[in-house]
Amino acid sequence: MAGNVMERLPNTLRRHLAAVRALAVLTVILGGLYPLLVTGIAQVLLPHRAGGSILREDGRDVGSALIGQSFTDRNGRPMRGYFQSRPSAGGYDPLASGASNLGPQDVVDRLPDPRGAGQAARKGRVSLLTQVCARSKAVGELEGVSGARPYCTADGVGAVLKVFPVVGRPTRVVSVNQACPAAPFVTTYQGVKVECGRPGEDYSSGHTVPVRGNAHAVVPPDAVTASGSGLDPHVSVAYAELQAPRVARERGLDVRRVRALIGEHTAGRALGFLGEPRVNVLELNLALDRER
Amino acid sequence: MGAAAAGAVLVLSVVAVLAVVHLLLGDYLYRVYTGTRHSAAERLVYRLVGVRPDAEQPWAVYARALLAFSAVSVLVVYGMQRLQDKLVLGLGRPPVPAHVAWNTAVSFVTNTNWQSYPGETVMGHLVQMAALAVQNFVSAAVGMAVAVALVRGFARRQADTIGNFWVDLVRGTFRVLLPIAFVAALVLVAGGVVQNLASPHEVATLTGGTQAITGGPVASQEAVKELGTNGGGFYNANSAHPFENPSGWTNWLQIVLLLAIPVALPRTFGRMVGQVRQGHAIIAVMAVIALASVLLTNVFEVSGGATVPRAAGAALEGKEIRFGVPGSATFATATTLTSTGAVDSAHDSFTPLGGMMTMLNMMLGEVAPGGAGSGLYGILVLAVITVFVAGLMVGRTPEYLGKKIGSREIKLASLYFLVTPALVLAGTAAAMGNRAGLAAMLNGGPHGLSEILYAFTSAANNNGSAFGGISAGTPWWCVALGLCMAFGRFLPIVFILALAGSLARQAPVPASAGTLPTHRPQFVGMVAGVTVVLVALTFLPALALAPLAEGLS
Numbered sequence: 044m045a046g047n048v049m050e051r052l053p054n055t056l057r058r059h060l061a062a063v064r065a066l067a068v069l070t071v072i073l074g075g076l077y078p079l080l081v082t083g084i085a086q087v088l089l090p091h092r093a094g095g096s097i098l099r100e101d102g103r104d105v106g107s108a109l110i111g112q113s114f115t116d117r118n119g120r121p122m123r124g125y126f127q128s129r130p131s132a133g134g135y136d137p138l139a140s141g142a143s144n145l146g147p148q149d150v151v152d153r154l155p156d157p158r159g160a161g162q163a164a165r166k167g168r169v170s171l172l173t174q175v176c177a178r179s180k181a182v183g184e185l186e187g188v189s190g191a192r193p194y195c196t197a198d199g200v201g202a203v204l205k206v207f208p209v210v211g212r213p214t215r216v217v218s219v220n221q222a223c224p225a226a227p228f229v230t231t232y233q234g235v236k237v238e239c240g241r242p243g244e245d246y247s248s249g250h251t252v253p254v255r256g257n258a259h260a261v262v263p264p265d266a267v268t269a270s271g272s273g274l275d276p277h278v279s280v281a282y283a284e285l286q287a288p289r290v291a292r293e294r295g296l297d298v299r300r301v302r303a304l305i306g307e308h309t310a311g312r313a314l315g316f317l318g319e320p321r322v323n324v325l326e327l328n329l330a331l332d333r334e335r
Numbered sequence: 336m337g338a339a340a341a342g343a344v345l346v347l348s349v350v351a352v353l354a355v356v357h358l359l360l361g362d363y364l365y366r367v368y369t370g371t372r373h374s375a376a377e378r379l380v381y382r383l384v385g386v387r388p389d390a391e392q393p394w395a396v397y398a399r400a401l402l403a404f405s406a407v408s409v410l411v412v413y414g415m416q417r418l419q420d421k422l423v424l425g426l427g428r429p430p431v432p433a434h435v436a437w438n439t440a441v442s443f444v445t446n447t448n449w450q451s452y453p454g455e456t457v458m459g460h461l462v463q464m465a466a467l468a469v470q471n472f473v474s475a476a477v478g479m480a481v482a483v484a485l486v487r488g489f490a491r492r493q494a495d496t497i498g499n500f501w502v503d504l505v506r507g508t509f510r511v512l513l514p515i516a517f518v519a520a521l522v523l524v525a526g527g528v529v530q531n532l533a534s535p536h537e538v539a540t541l542t543g544g545t546q547a548i549t550g551g552p553v554a555s556q557e558a559v560k561e562l563g564t565n566g567g568g569f570y571n572a573n574s575a576h577p578f579e580n581p582s583g584w585t586n587w588l589q590i591v592l593l594l595a596i597p598v599a600l601p602r603t604f605g606r607m608v609g610q611v612r613q614g615h616a617i618i619a620v621m622a623v624i625a626l627a628s629v630l631l632t633n634v635f636e637v638s639g640g641a642t643v644p645r646a647a648g649a650a651l652e653g654k655e656i657r658f659g660v661p662g663s664a665t666f667a668t669a670t671t672l673t674s675t676g677a678v679d680s681a682h683d684s685f686t687p688l689g690g691m692m693t694m695l696n697m698m699l700g701e702v703a704p705g706g707a708g709s710g711l712y713g714i715l716v717l718a719v720i721t722v723f724v725a726g727l728m729v730g731r732t733p734e735y736l737g738k739k740i741g742s743r744e745i746k747l748a749s750l751y752f753l754v755t756p757a758l759v760l761a762g763t764a765a766a767m768g769n770r771a772g773l774a775a776m777l778n779g780g781p782h783g784l785s786e787i788l789y790a791f792t793s794a795a796n797n798n799g800s801a802f803g804g805i806s807a808g809t810p811w812w813c814v815a816l817g818l819c820m821a822f823g824r825f826l827p828i829v830f831i832l833a834l835a836g837s838l839a840r841q842a843p844v845p846a847s848a849g850t851l852p853t854h855r856p857q858f859v860g861m862v863a864g865v866t867v868v869l870v871a872l873t874f875l876p877a878l879a880l881a882p883l884a885e886g887l888s
Binding site for chain 2: 055057058059060061062063064065066068069070072073074075077078080081082084085086088089092093094095096097103104105106107108109110111112113114115116122125129135136137138139140141142143144145146147148149150171172175176192193194195201247251253255260263264265267268269270271272273274275276277278279312313314315316317318319321325328329332
């Protein structure tokens with residue numbers, strides 16, 4: 044019998060054989076029977092959920108109620124008749140889920156340098172702060188409201204100064220995210236004239252000073268930040284409300300009708316405290332298309 | 336109700352449910368690990384494995400069995416990834432590159448679940464189901480087995496053995512993890528988590544484009560990913576992905592699942608040593624640290640103290656609308672206080688101090704309440720160190736639960752404690768000192784150092800979460816973090832089992848007037864203090880250069 048053979052083997056070998064057999068048995072049960080049983084039960088009892096909450100329209104699949112989509116044209120411009128989703132680090136591609144992973148103090152751009160050495164230098168790098176500012180400006184223009192924000196310049200980049208030297212009286216101040224010949228968002232800083240940023244120049248040794256300014260943001264926070272998954276199907280109620288007049292105008296609908304549709308596709312907190320109130324963008328846009 | 340009030344109710348509701356879980360699951364675990372009967376199914380498993388379930392093992396035999404099982408597991412998980420194109424359900428994906436496959440194998444076997452690959456494009460369904468999810472179960476069962484073996488060391492008198500590894504492994508898996516995961520998986524499906532065997536399926540979107548809707552056996556893996564404090568996501572975005580975590584209430588359920596076993600085990604400990612109040616003291620230490628941490632993290636995230644959150648108006652970068660800021664902050668605290676490492680938001684984009692809290696939680700050694708099993712044995716070592724420190728102050732031979740903490744015991748406890756700081760700090764230094772290490776940073780300045788410090792902290796403490804900006808898929812990083820995960824898991828386990836063997840051999844000494852009582856608030860305060868002070872002394876210099884420098888600038 045197997046047991047007797049095992050007894051005669053050296054201890055180390057016996058132990059590893061037991062380990063192999065244990066893993067084999069456990070794999071059959073935990074890696075085979077368990078997931079297949081859960082799949083079977085889920086497919087019978089909850090086929091819609093288990094299959095990915097697929098939404099169908101006119102007999103064809105148009106997406107998942109849980110997975111956000113971008114409502115932009117081929118050139119990446121917002122389609123004005125649709126509610127827009129949040130920014131996404133992966134362009135709403137479910138094969139590239141994920142976040143931007145940029146830090147909360149990522150405020151200095153590397154300006155595109157056409158004469159720079161290498162692809163990276165020529166392309167430059169946009170800091171998270173400038174991304175937020177640029178999105179705010181773009182949303183403001185799309186919705187016909189102010190896109191101004193704290194820590195942002197009027198031209199939609201991060202309002203950040205590099206001050207030299209790091210300690211002592213400033214002798215040189217650069218608005219690093221504003222490429223020349225842009226006019227810096229402030230003319231002087233502590234009596235020193237502020238320069239525009241020159242692509243290719245290394246400002247990393249300066250002291251970084253983000254400047255708040257006195258702007259008041261109208262565009263809501265979720266409209267200017269990318270989600271954790273890159274697939275967030277929701278926007279805040281505030282962002283949906285902001286978009287309602289534009290969508291109504293484009294579609295020739297009464298804005299009250301559009302607001303009512305927002306209300307129908309708004310989910311509150313489960314049990315009053317779980318999660319945040321939110322609007323499902325794809326479902327709302329599908330409902331709008333049905334209005335015609 | 337405002338967002339902050341909803342966030343507070345979320346925390347309170349989790350605490351209330353965990354109080355019940357502590358009692359019920361703790362008592363159940365006590366029966367599981369002390370019962371003498373084997374079910375017919377279990378006897379069949381033991382026959383197939385070829386072990387005698389009633390043969391008790393000395394600590395060294397127990398440890399060798401555990402190491403053999405883990406070594407075999409690494410080889411099998413590695414092999415299945417390398418051969419996935421030749422196996423069924425591979426979705427036509429090529430073999431996983433050797434360095435990534437090795438890193439992933441070590442990562443899942445050590446209960447770390449650090450991921451240097453995006454799941455949705457690299458792993459086929461078979462590898463996810465039959466390699467990675469299997470380790471989600473057994474690596475948790477191994478952790479629980481080690482914790483129970485240590486508790487037996489305290490509970491037994493003049494004994495040469497500390498249990499049978501195979502029995503502890505099988506019982507933890509089949510009596511605890513599998514039934515709970517099975518129910519939780521179906522509940523998650525009801526919430527919207529997908530469970531199928533489909534390949535990505537193209538749909539035509541409203542704007543005339545296409546989108547590939549992914550499938551997979553996600554719910555079955557998601558349930559045990561949280562329950563076993565594993566944390567390895569089916570998809571790259573982990574629990575932020577709507578198919579892994581579709582709503583506010585599934586987020587709540589995942590927080591409860593990942594805390595359940597670590598919170599229950601102190602009760603099991605109290606029952607096994609015959610003094611329930613000793614278990615109360617341990618859970619009290621965990622609760623004090625955990626509540627302080629969840630409160631601070633929520634305050635830092637909700638107040639949004641950094642330039643970008645202030646510009647945006649909230650710390651929403653990397654966070655999902657359906658969870659909100661408090662739901663994300665509480666999940667982040669739970670996942671780093673345990674050894675889970677699942678993420679429902681991008682820790683890299685947290686405020687500097689909020690991100691520091693997630694790191695600090697791991698640096699505490701993940702003891703409040705820690706991983707499945709590893710949390711309990713971690714905090715028991717800290718309790719041993721505490722009685723030793725207290726004994727030094729009053730000049731008495733320290734003892735804990737009637738067992739003398741002599742030179743051998745304190746040496747083992749100290750070695751246990753020193754493993755992770757050594758790995759974290761040496762690893763971070765090595766990465767900062769060479770080009771291959773530095774190349775992985777996405778952000779510059781102190782935040783870049785945070786990314787590297789976080790990676791080694793996460794690997795050495797077997798957490799697995801990341802400041803996700805780090806590009807750790809290169810050979811240098813895969814090997815370095817793989818070594819950290821392996822040493823960070825198995826060196827402490829060997830020290831723990833040796834400690835268990837040494838304690839089991841002792842005859843208990845009767846308590847006297849000079850014995851330090853280890854069930855009073857005074858002791859709770861001392862253990863919490865020792866935990867925080869030891870960690871502060873070890874990691875403060877590194878933290879000062881990274882998140883503190885960023886937060887105070």
